[in-house]
Amino acid sequence: MAGRRLPTERAAALLAVVLAALAVVPSVQADENTHVYADKEPVVLWLNKIGPYHNPQETYTYYSLPFCVPEGNFHTRKKYVGIGEVLEGNDLVQSAMTMNFGINVPRRELCSQTLTPEQAETFKYAISQHYWYQLFIDDLPVWGMVGEIAASKEELEELEKDTSHEHAVMPSHIFTHKALTIGYNGNQIIEVNLSSKERRKVEPNVKLVFSYSVEWVPVEKTFAERFNRYLDYSFFEHQIHWFSIFNAFMMVVFLCGLVSLILMRTLKNDLARYATDKEFDGFDRDFGDDAGWKQIHGDVFRRPPHLILYAACFGTGMQMTALVLCVILMAIAGSLYVDPGALISATLVSYAATSVVSGYASAVLYQQYHAPKKGPRWIACMLTTAFLLPTVSLLVVLMLNAVSIYHGTQVLIPLGALVYIVLVWAVVALPLNVLGTVMGRNWGVRTPFPCRVNALPRQIPEQPWFTRHLVIIPVAGWLPYGAIFIEMYFILTSFWAFKLYYVFGFLFVVYLILIIVTGSVTVVATYFMLNHEDYNWQWCTFYASFSTAFYVWCYSLYFYEFKTNMTGSLQLTYYLSYMTTFCFALGLMTASIGTAAATLFVKRIYHDIHVD
């Protein structure tokens, strides 16, 4: 089943996009952009992808199934869509089902064909895999099934009579008539219903006549409400959702209490000492009696191994944190879900814009471990930060494109779009990264670490079981995971099971909760480690907060197995690659939050210890 895009055509279109610096190229039909139609104005019906219902990433172009092609070469007219829609996998060609605003079309034939044995086999296979297709009218999606496996009463009786087969094979039927009902209000299109009619049995030498009809019905609903029917209120605003948020909120209260308790305990003596300092001139420098964290002041600020990688991961994670915030806020402000591809475009724009954050954050962390001198290898640090996530993503995209080409499905990102993205990255994201690095390196570090690092590292005492890294890391990740996993269920369901995610308010709250819980848990973990005189806290807290993403990844495996009906190696490859990349980015995000919290905490508690 071949049916790939024309790469050169698309590349040319997308290069035009670059040059014009426009997100959307004007489409054939100007009124699709305004959503206002004059009386009897032509309305274009676009054909989008087709594919098995249970495998959302396995999509083909509409005419990759052996449908007869109506006269008029409609299918060669493509709609040039913005980059977001391209990345969503939309590939729209005009359909021959022409119509005019407000004018009913009685049953009109499109084309007819006599099925060859191969065509019949292809259709039978597609119908057995629940192939469905998507149409767009005025940016409103409609879905239809290619056919169904069913039998009428007479056919069933015949099947029962026929004893030559041990297992009766249910016949496949294809729908040959598309009946569209379009609801309009004034001069705007409000809703579209599609019902598939005229079932024909799929067999060789059967003649199929494809047809369509359009009926226009005035409706009361307003234009603003037209997307409401795609939103699954009872699913997204289920009690469970509210309950999980409440639960997570209680966890936040508990953890914040714990952290304040720790801070008070560690800082209390210092506060007391300040009080006495005023009376006695001297400063009590003898920490001999103080067990725990104060003993290791000469080691806690020792540079962690692989500092450049550590800083690069931190910078990228901070960028993810900022990126998610930007996208959520844009989605809340702009109801982005109504516009195909808008969410992905917003993500791309935010990614480019937040590159300044990654440069800044990584430069600051790197510089902090060298202050007051300048860090010597800051360029290596900057480049590692800039290339870390893009390289991983590019490898995944190329791998998935290769897999798609091998299977003959639509590729994940067509070549033209890929070139476009790389160009935007090089022209916008990379310079912003450099800018951030320069700012962070020169002005980001105001105070060096409060304690000098001893020349010789101290021996770390034997640890009790609960401060071993192998215990701290998984335990610390579990709590943030507990706070977000219900939301993960909603996100995964909307991504993999065709539900429009629109509850960005919930997502925002969960995002804040995730930050607070991750930060608090990491502080607690750091405190335990330092109190047991283990000063290798940097990577340990990094992994500890990263491990949340590992749990999400495991959950996604469970989700694949028990909550979806995906099949086939192509879909599995897509699923695993998407989820692994997603969890990698999520992990960097939580790890950077944890690292920031731990670093601030350590800096704060050692702040008042001055050792010559």
Ligand SMILES: *[C@@H]1O[C@H](CO)[C@@H](O)[C@H](O)[C@H]1NC(C)=O
């Ligand atoms: C579309 O279908 C829904 C649900 O069956 C129905 O409520 C609505 O009135 C239909 N709209 C039109 C324009 O036919």
